[in-house]
Amino acid sequence: MSDVTSARSWTEAEARNALRQIFDAAVASAEPGAAVLRHLPHKPKGRCVVVGAGKAAAAMAAAVDAAWPDVDLSGVVVTRHGQGGSAGRIKVLEAAHPTPDAGSEQAARNILAAVQGLGPDDLVIALISGGGSALMVLPGGTMTLAEKQSVNKSLLASGATIVEMNAVRKHLSAIKGGRLALAAHPARVVTLAISDIPGDDPAAIASGPTVADPSTLAEVRDIIARYQLDLPASALAILDAGTETPKALDANNSVRIIAAPSLALAAAADAATKAGLTPLILGDAIEGESRELGIVMAGIARSVRLHGHPVKAPAVLLSGGETTVTIGKGPAGRGGRNTEFLLGFAIAMAGEADVFALAGDSDGIDGTEDAAGAIVTPDTLSRARAAGLDPRGVLAAHDSYGLFDAIGDLVRTGPTGTNVNDIRAVLIGRGAPSAD
Structure with a gap:
């Protein structure tokens, strides 16, 4: 047995509190209004037209109007x-996410019209x-909104990465992939982006x-083949036409x-250090299947606890990025990337002491549910079984939300108004006891 020890064991209440402070600090760092004010460009000689799409769009717009x-x-x-509000002289529209609706198409048309005729x-x-892809949709060619919706649903269920999904979306759109900037020419375009x-x-x-x-048409065709996406004829016609997205734009744009x-992590x-934990940032761009990442993270947490590698306890492992959940052909329950990651993590940890975890989407919505994510404690599995749930069966059915809801461990923040992707924190409170 390793000689790694730590002075005390963290109580469950302490661990829960520390994890929530860490998650909340990450979200607060991406508050849209303050971030916008730090990066406004010089005021123009002429008019300023503000356009935008995403979960943080309303708060960002309000900050520009006030400034x-x-x-x-x-x-x-x-x-x-549900995330709109007043932005003064800037009109705020609402649409559906993650599957676009008629409001998404109308918003795209209004945005495109707003940048016409500028000097x-x-x-x-x-x-x-984040979220702008679904919230601002203008199908290219002869595609209908219903057909674009079907493509979006296929992408979300395919297991494709967010970059791959967006490559397909851009080539099937009349506004994405640089086309909005083309429409605004010769006006200067400054993009203020909150990255997810x-x-x-x-x-x-x-x-x-x-x-x-x-991204290129050839890459899009490879993605479609790799994930066996069944696209409508109108979408295939756009790709067959061979029209590429803009590969260069006005040099004055920025x-x-x-x-x-990365800034959120x-x-x-910083919050972890203040709580008495040694933080280790594993990366802000981690991708892969959610449940499999849970297994990997459990292995790292176990190494920290038993051997003090790659960091000594008490510590917290921090990571970001956007994992995927591959639904497949069968029925699926209620869940999201973060709760599926956490259930995979809990099963792999098998109730090992002194290890806790929180994972949540920084926008406050994990998948399509009303929770940002959830918390795992050493007794998560035993409490789930006491509630009549089979954790492995739940994971197979993609019903992780239901399990954490049943045991009272969902993290509900409400919509945060920002989005810097998922925040995962694994707290190891104490190393394994010394063999001495």
Whole structure:
């Protein structure tokens, strides 16, 4: 047995409190209004038109409107149903997420119309954040909204990464993949983006409506074949036409990443240090199948506890990014990326002492449910079984939300108004007892 020890064991209440403080600090670091104010460009000689799409769009727009009362300013942004509000001179629309609805299409048309007829002295501020791909939808070619919805559902269930999904979306869109910026020319376009994408690639955030698109038709065809996506004829016709997305845009355009997973994890690490834990950031761009990542993270946590590697307890392992849940053909219960990760983690840990975890989506909504995520404690599995639930069966049925709901361990924050992807924190309170 290792000689790794720690002075005391963390109580469950202490661990829960510390994990929640860490998660809340990560989310607070991406507060949209404050982030926007730190990165506003110089005021234009002419008009300023504000457009945007994403879960943080309303709060971002309100910050611009309040900061520039002396500028000739107008515009329109779209956010998720229930997350709207007033943004002064900027109109706020609402639409559906993650599956687009008629509001998504109407919002895209309004946004595209708002940037028409501008001159070189005018400025377009594009406020882009996670969720923008579904909230701002304008099907290309002869595609209908219903057909675009079917493509989106297929992508979400396929197991494709967010970057792969966005590559397909951009090539089937009349507004994404740089096409919004093309429509605004010759006005200067400054994009303020809250990243929810591994690596913070601006071309991938909300499918990059104002950014030149590096993905190609050939890559899109490979993605479709790899995941065996069944696309409608109208979508295939767009791809067969061979029209590429813009590969270059006006050199005066710029993109500023104003909040990102890496910054959120840094804030989480600061909160962990204040709580008496040694933080170790494993990465902000971790992808893969949610339940399998849970198994991997359990292995690292066990190494910390038993051997003090790669960090000594008491410690917290921090990671971000966006994992995937592959539903397959069978029926699925209620769950999301984070609760599925946590259930996989709990099963792999098998009730080992002194290890706790919290994982949640920074936007407050894990998948399509009303919780950001959940918390795992050493007795998670025993409490689930006492409630009449079979954890492995629940995981197979993708009903992780139901399990954590039944044992009272969901984390409900409500919509946060921002989105820097998932935040995962694994707390190891004490190393294994010494053999001496």
